[in-house]
Amino acid sequence: MRAWVQERLREPLVLKELPDPTPGPGEVVLEVEAVGLNFADHLMRLGGYLTRIHPPFVPGMEAVGRVGGERFAALVGHGALAEQVAVPREALLPVPEGLSPEEAAAYPVSFLTTYLALRRAGARPGERVLVQAAGGALGTAAVQVARALGLRVLAAASRPENLPLAQTLGAEEVATYEALPEKAKALGGVDVVLEVRGKDLEGSLSLLRPGGRLVYIGAAEGEVTPLNPLRLMRRNLTVMGFWLAPLLREEALVQEALKFLLPRLGQELKPVVGAVFPFLEAEAAFQALLDRGHVGKIVVRL
Ligand code: NDP
Numbered sequence: 550m551r552a553w554v555q556e557r558l559r560e561p562l563v564l565k566e567l568p569d570p571t572p573g574p575g576e577v578v579l580e581v582e583a584v585g586l587n588f589a590d591h592l593m594r595l596g597g598y599l600t601r602i603h604p605p606f607v608p609g610m611e612a613v614g615r616v617g618g619e620r621f622a623a624l625v626g627h628g629a630l631a632e633q634v635a636v637p638r639e640a641l642l643p644v645p646e647g648l649s650p651e652e653a654a655a656y657p658v659s660f661l662t663t664y665l666a667l668r669r670a671g672a673r674p675g676e677r678v679l680v681q682a683a684g685g686a687l688g689t690a691a692v693q694v695a696r697a698l699g700l701r702v703l704a705a706a707s708r709p710e711n712l713p714l715a716q717t718l719g720a721e722e723v724a725t726y727e728a729l730p731e732k733a734k735a736l737g738g739v740d741v742v743l744e745v746r747g748k749d750l751e752g753s754l755s756l757l758r759p760g761g762r763l764v765y766i767g768a769a770e771g772e773v774t775p776l777n778p779l780r781l782m783r784r785n786l787t788v789m790g791f792w793l794a795p796l797l798r799e800e801a802l803v804q805e806a807l808k809f810l811l812p813r814l815g816q817e818l819k820p821v822v823g824a825v826f827p828f829l830e831a832e833a834a835f836q837a838l839l840d841r842g843h844v845g846k847i848v849v850r851l
Pocket of ligand 1: 586587588589658659662682683684686687688706707708745746765766767768770771791792793838839840841843845846
């Protein structure tokens, strides 16, 4: 089979002919049709992800494909950017009706993360949530899931041209990062921040109402600033970390999320596919992921 291989960290991918995977106990082989790219795949290629994978490895953690003719989505640690990947049977997820393979490849990470992060924050209907990077894959999912949970969304992005989409998806209010402090103040603050930028944590905390919660999901801006806990005491604020990967082993939690998401996906929840790249252009797809002008999920199609 053909696969894109990260032979050395921080270097371009190399297209290689590898032996077809042999499934281990409890595993099946997925004939890959589409791969959803994640910011985490990029971090893994740099060696800067929460778990370090030693090269050579095949990137790609989210895919759609066929097992014995039936289509499934799948979440794997890595290895999806190939014609085939061996997947533990329990990592297979249903493909909701009404989703194309590209849309289906865009749902698992973004929609599970959003639902579970909002749950972790204890977000209640009527509360206001700030969604950063609102035009991105996670952001477009977050706006929709928050709405479906009865939350009011303030969507923010670096570029004004990424904001109308958030509005179409159900954000009540939108602002560029520049205009955000003023906008949030005018609204009386927010109850929950889904933090994916990571750099200006103090700035994000200042947008919270007393009792507000910040869920630390990502640090896309690459810098992590220290936090003075006194800032939390004064207004009874909470900062909590969130990482999807270990939560996937919590069967009851995943089932709860899927029970909420699956009937709605293809209906009121639609994964946004920003661009589809052919398999041979995987490196260009990664470039698009890093271009802050993209919207939705970048998908590689086999
Ligand atoms: P996106 O499609 O959202 O793309 C990344 C977005 O991040 C961009 O659109 C951009 O929006 C923003 N951004 C901020 N700084 C940068 C930068 N220096 N370079 C590129 N983009 C930047 O990607 P994902 O949906 O895959 O991920 C979004 C965030 O969520 C990431 O931080 C990721 O690590 C995190 N994440 C965490 C998970 C977890 O389990 N903890 C699971 C899934 C995602 P803008 O320009 O508007 O700021």
